[in-house]
Amino acid sequence: MDGIHDLGGKQGFGPVRYTNDARPFHTPWEVRANSLYVFAVRRGIFNMDEYRHAIERMEPRQYLTASYYERSLTSLATLLVEKGVLTHAELEQRAGGRFPLAAPSAPGRTNAVKRERFALGDRVRARDEYVPGHVRMPAYVRGKTGVVVGESPAYPFPDAHAHAVAADDEPTYDVRFRSEDLWPGSADSALIHVGIFQSYLERA
Amino acid sequence: MGTRDRAVYATATPQQRVDAIQAALEARGMNVSEAVEGLDHLAQEQWVPQNGARVVAKAWTDPSFRARLLTNGAAAVAELGIAMPKHHRHLVVLENTPALQNVICCTQCSCTAFTVIGLPPDWYKDLEYRARVVRESRTVLKEMGLDLPPEVEIRVWDTTADTRYMVLPVQPPETVGWAEEKLAEIVSRDSLIGVTRL
Numbered sequence: 001m002d003g004i005h006d007l008g009g010k011q012g013f014g015p016v017r018y019t020n021d022a023r024p025f026h027t028p029w030e031v032r033a034n035s036l037y038v039f040a041v042r043r044g045i046f047n048m049d050e051y052r053h054a055i056e057r058m059e060p061r062q063y064l065t066a067s068y069y070e071r072s073l074t075s076l077a078t079l080l081v082e083k084g085v086l087t088h089a090e091l092e093q094r095a096g097g098r099f100p101l102a103a104p105s106a107p108g109r110t111n112a113v114k115r116e117r118f119a120l121g122d123r124v125r126a127r128d129e130y131v132p133g134h135v136r137m138p139a140y141v142r143g144k145t146g147v148v149v150g151e152s153p154a155y156p157f158p159d160a161h162a163h164a165v166a167a168d169d170e171p172t173y174d175v176r177f178r179s180e181d182l183w184p185g186s187a188d189s190a191l192i193h194v195g196i197f198q199s200y201l202e203r204a
Numbered sequence: 205m206g207t208r209d210r211a212v213y214a215t216a217t218p219q220q221r222v223d224a225i226q227a228a229l230e231a232r233g234m235n236v237s238e239a240v241e242g243l244d245h246l247a248q249e250q251w252v253p254q255n256g257a258r259v260v261a262k263a264w265t266d267p268s269f270r271a272r273l274l275t276n277g278a279a280a281v282a283e284l285g286i287a288m289p290k291h292h293r294h295l296v297v298l299e300n301t302p303a304l305q306n307v308i309c310c311t312q313c314s315c316t317a318f319t320v321i322g323l324p325p326d327w328y329k330d331l332e333y334r335a336r337v338v339r340e341s342r343t344v345l346k347e348m349g350l351d352l353p354p355e356v357e358i359r360v361w362d363t364t365a366d367t368r369y370m371v372l373p374v375q376p377p378e379t380v381g382w383a384e385e386k387l388a389e390i391v392s393r394d395s396l397i398g399v400t401r402l
Contacts, residue, residue, distance in 0.1 A: 007335040008311030008362060016332045018348045018399075021392060022325035025248070029219040034323075035243035036225055039236065048291050052313050068314065068329040070218050077225055086228045094224035097216030136364050138311055140338065152294045155366040172365035174296070179339065188342040190358040195365030 001106065001132055002139060004060035009140040009183060030069040037076045046079045049162035053134035054078045057102035078102040106132035108163025111170060112199035118173055122148045123204040126175075126196060134162035137200040140182055141175070145204045149193065150174030157197060170198040253322035253393030255286045256370055260396070261387035263297075264375045273297050277370065281320055288319050294367045295320065298359070300398070305356055306371045307345065307398035309337045310363040317368035321396040328397065338362060348399050371398040 025031050040046060046054075054075035055063075063071065078101040080086045091099045109131065118124055128143040129135075136158045152172045160167030172195045179187040216224070229236045259281055263270040273280035277295030278288050288295060295317055298306035310316065314329040327333050337344045341358045345351075352358065361369045373395040379387060394400040 005312055007331060009339045010335040011339075013332040013335045015347050016327050016336070016344060017330060018327045019325075020349075020400075021394065022327060024323035024325055026326075027219075029222045031244050031247055032226070032240060033218070033222050034247055035240040036222065036229075036236070038243050038247075039239050042239075043234075055313065064331070067218070068326070073218060073222055073225065077221065080225065080229075085232065086225075090228055091221070091224050092216070094227050095216035095220040097214045097220065099216055099221055099224065136312065138362065138364055140311075150296060150367075152365065152367045155291075155293060158365075172367060174361075174367070179341070183339055187339045188358075190341040190360055192338050193359060193361045195363065195367045197365060 001056060001135070002130070003056045004058075004063050005056040006139050008138045009187075030067075033069045033073040033076070037072055040076060040080070045083060045085060047156070047161055049134060049156065049158040050079055051075050052136075052158075053105065053162040054082075054102045056134065057105060059100075059103055062100055074100065074102060105134075105163065108133040108165040109159050110165050110167040111157050111160070115170065115198045116201070116203055118148045118151070118198075118201065118203070120148055120150070124148055124173065124175055124196075124201045125204040127200055127202055129200070131159060133159060135159050135200075137196060138194060141177060141194055141196070144177055144182055146175040146177035146181075146194075148173045149176045152195065155197075157199060159197075159199070172197050173201060175201070247323060251318050251323050253391075253396060254388070255281075255284075255319065256317075256321040256393070256396040257388040257391035258284055258384075259286070259320065259370070260372060260391045261384045263372055264379075264387055265384050270372075273372070274299060277368075286320055288317065288368070291366055292317060292319075292368045295370060296361075296367055297370050297372050298361060298398070299372045300374050300401075302374060303356055304359065305345075305350075305352055305398060305401070306359045306361060306369075307337065307341060308361045308363060308369045308371060309334065311335070311338055312364060315363040315368070316397075317370050320368070321370055322393050324397075325393070345399060350400055371396050373398075373402050376402050 126141040154169035157167040
């Protein structure tokens with residue numbers, strides 16, 4: 001989905017709020033939110049792709065104003081309700097107030113019909129596709145051409161894995177783009193490497 | 205609507221919501237407490253950047269380990285007892301040189317090789333870093349205190365799949381000959397992300 005989470009290359013943001021060696025956690029509830037979602041993944045209640053997608057499904061106003069671990073706990077609660085483990089009413093009653101959840105999911109999809117095996121150095125194009133469900137191809141490479149510089153082992157295909165759709169595992173390719181090709185005339189010069197699932201790619 | 209009713213409709217605090225989830229799971233008969241206390245400990249004591257620092261110190265002092273690390277990162281860090289989660293099947297180690305700066309990010313969420321380089325800091329997960337570092341890399345690094353000469357090439361690695369990355373920083377020349385333990389102390393988490401040089 002072309003959601004608010006897909007931030008790469010969006011303009012208008014201010015300086016990074018950088019502090020040297022910043023800590024990952026600031027309060028105990030953040031540690032606990034993290035542990036609870038890891039617990040649910042380890043118990044097999046949901047997988048990482050479902051977890052990521054439930055974060056992406058948060059309404060944009062909510063997504064942008066929530067802290068990182070607030071997004072995490074929202075995804076966790078959403079999936080526990082969707083999987084029938086808990087009810088939303090129970091969560092609100094126990095929390096003593098509103099407990100906003102993410103919006104429902106669109107359908108997923110299985111692997112692309114035609115998938116090609118690429119070699120290092122091959123020129124590839126990210127397919128010009130618009131996917132309603134979960135997808136891990138950032139919009140900033142859509143339709144753009146780059147060069148394969150690495151190949152991973154096969155992973156579960158996220159567009160399927162986030163939606164309980166059957167699919168083959170497939171490799172991802174590290175594809176190298178030039179920032180000047182991604183944002184012509186409007187980017188600092190750099191090489192941008194993106195891990196792209198095989199189904200999202202075609203030979204250029 | 206009275207004051208009491210309105211209070212019911214206020215959004216619960218994150219703390220209240222986390223407690224509600226845990227209590228509801230406990231009420232389903234899941235033995236949550238013990239498991240999450242163990243995970244709290246892992247997150248705070250085991251998934252820390254000192255792991256990555258040990259990897260870097262070893263790579264600086266042992267050329268054959270360095271070669272193995274650059275060929276198969278996950279297998280090499282496992283030699284040092286550092287495990288990766290099941291869904292991180294591949295660790296790519298990115299070697300910096302004086303003329304090359306690798307930087308990692310995750311524009312869509314906040315993925316990292318957290319068992320190796322530690323759980324990510326706020327700024328890595330914030331909207332600003334995620335939106336800007338791919339498009340304005342040199343500007344962002346400069347704002348963060350790393351003002352690279354124009355001849356240094358920047359390579360940004362966006363963690364958009366299940367492959368994980370770690371930057372191998374350049375060893376400061378004055379530390380050549382130091383013991384591994386002492387070298388590990390100078391390797392910061394931010395140098396493993398690539399937003400600082402040592």
